[in-house]
Amino acid sequence: MAGTQASRPARRGPIPPNVEVLQRQLDDAHARNARLEADKKTLQGRIDTLAAIITELTYQAEYEKIITMPTRRRRSGVRTHGGR
Numbered sequence: 001m002a003g004t005q006a007s008r009p010a011r012r013g014p015i016p017p018n019v020e021v022l023q024r025q026l027d028d029a030h031a032r033n034a035r036l037e038a039d040k041k042t043l044q045g046r047i048d049t050l051a052a053i054i055t056e057l058t059y060q061a062e063y064e065k066i067i068t069m070p071t072r073r074r075r076s077g078v079r080t081h082g083g084r
Helices: 002-007 017-067
Strands: none
Touching: none
């Protein structure tokens, strides 16, 4: 048990200024990390939305290409069904 007592701080008192600075830096780093995680989540949502829009526009463009394919022009002088 003597080893356990030796590993604990022997005194409680005012925190040294360098420890306060380090604690403040650590707190700032945690806050920045939380902001970055939130930004990452927001950006990932935007990426997902843009990917869905691109996919939709691609399908729409392919569909319109199929719908608006040029029709064959009839040559003059060629009869159609029962035409004169």
